[in-house]
Amino acid sequence: MGILPFAPALLKKFLLKPGSFWASLEVWVEKDRSLTMTDHILMCPPVYFEVKYSINPWMENQIGKVDRALALNQWYSFHQLLCQHANVELISPSKETPDMVFTANCGLVWGSNFIPSRFRHPQRQPEEPLFTEWFRQKGFDILHLPESITFEGGGDALPSCDSSFLWAGEGFRTHAKTHRILARELNCRVISLHLMNPHFYHLDTCLCPLNDGVVLYYPPAFDPPSIDLIEQNARETIIVSDEDALSLTCNAVLVESSLYMNSASKMLRDKLEAIGYTVSILPMSEFMKAGGANKCLTFSWKTSRP
Ligand code: ARG
Secondary structure, eight states: OOSSTTSOHHHHHHHTOTTSHHHHHHHHHHHHHHHTEEEEEEEOOGGGOOOOSOSSGGGTTOTTOOOHHHHHHHHHHHHHHHHTTSEEEEOOOOTTOGGGGOGGGGEEEETTEEEEOBOSSTTTTTHHHHHHHHHHHTTOEEOOOOTTSOBOGGGTEEEOTTSSEEEEEESSSSOHHHHHHHHHHHTOEEEEEEBOOGGGOSGGGTEEEOGGGEEEEOGGGBOHHHHHHHHHHOSEEEEOOHHHHHTTTTSOEEETTEEEESOOOHHHHHHHHHTTOEEEEOOOHHHHTTTOOTGGGOEEEEEEOO
16 A cells, blocks of 8 residues: 555655655555565466477467476476565466466466466467466356456456555556456456567566565557556656667566566666665576566465464
């Protein structure tokens, strides 16, 4: 919710300027809140991962080119590190779904609800019942979206740092209609952003909500009204360069104040460290051949500690 939940976005942006009294109070409140929350992360071992078809520009010319031993290595190093900082859970891979390793796309957790994805491409649709069953067994209430729409879960729906609203992407995989349905069914504010660049076909490839209302993003992936929306609703934005964006730097995993990313220029790393983040670089070259990096390999949600 933040410390000024009902203030208009522009006023908040002014009051919460880095270094202000309100900003430091919010940092403190956020820290306190994060100590009472458990971070859960769902991952899927890349046993059957390969590029078998092409459904995004990164996959073109990559069919059959994954170095499988390297992919396993990259994934296991990442998994091991995350296990030290979060409650990491696994879902069994399936032979028929090589992209299932990208658990970010399983759906969306909102309170006690799990909203399963409705994949745009038939190649990924067999993942839907597998993820749904996993969350059902964990005790979530399953909320199905209409069959006529598409939704790619955590790829296109990112809870704000305090889970008070959703940043949502549309244009390639998720229908704009879906955003309105989510807002109505979940009774939450959804900030609908239009994606423009086929290389950044999921919102999590070009925008990463950090703590305390800071948003890391790549403006050329969005149309001008969406850029305005991001600037109005973030307390502070950090803009990434073309080079960082093309290394899928925005596809970062955040656990408390640690960021795990595929790569970062020195300039970006310095900026992030200056505002209190620890940056760990875990290269994901093999998964980038399928159009995904660190964040795509994880699906996160939080629960309150009893
Ligand atoms: N090959 C996968 C696809 O095109 C990659 C998914 C990446 N996931 C993400 N959350 N951006 O669907």
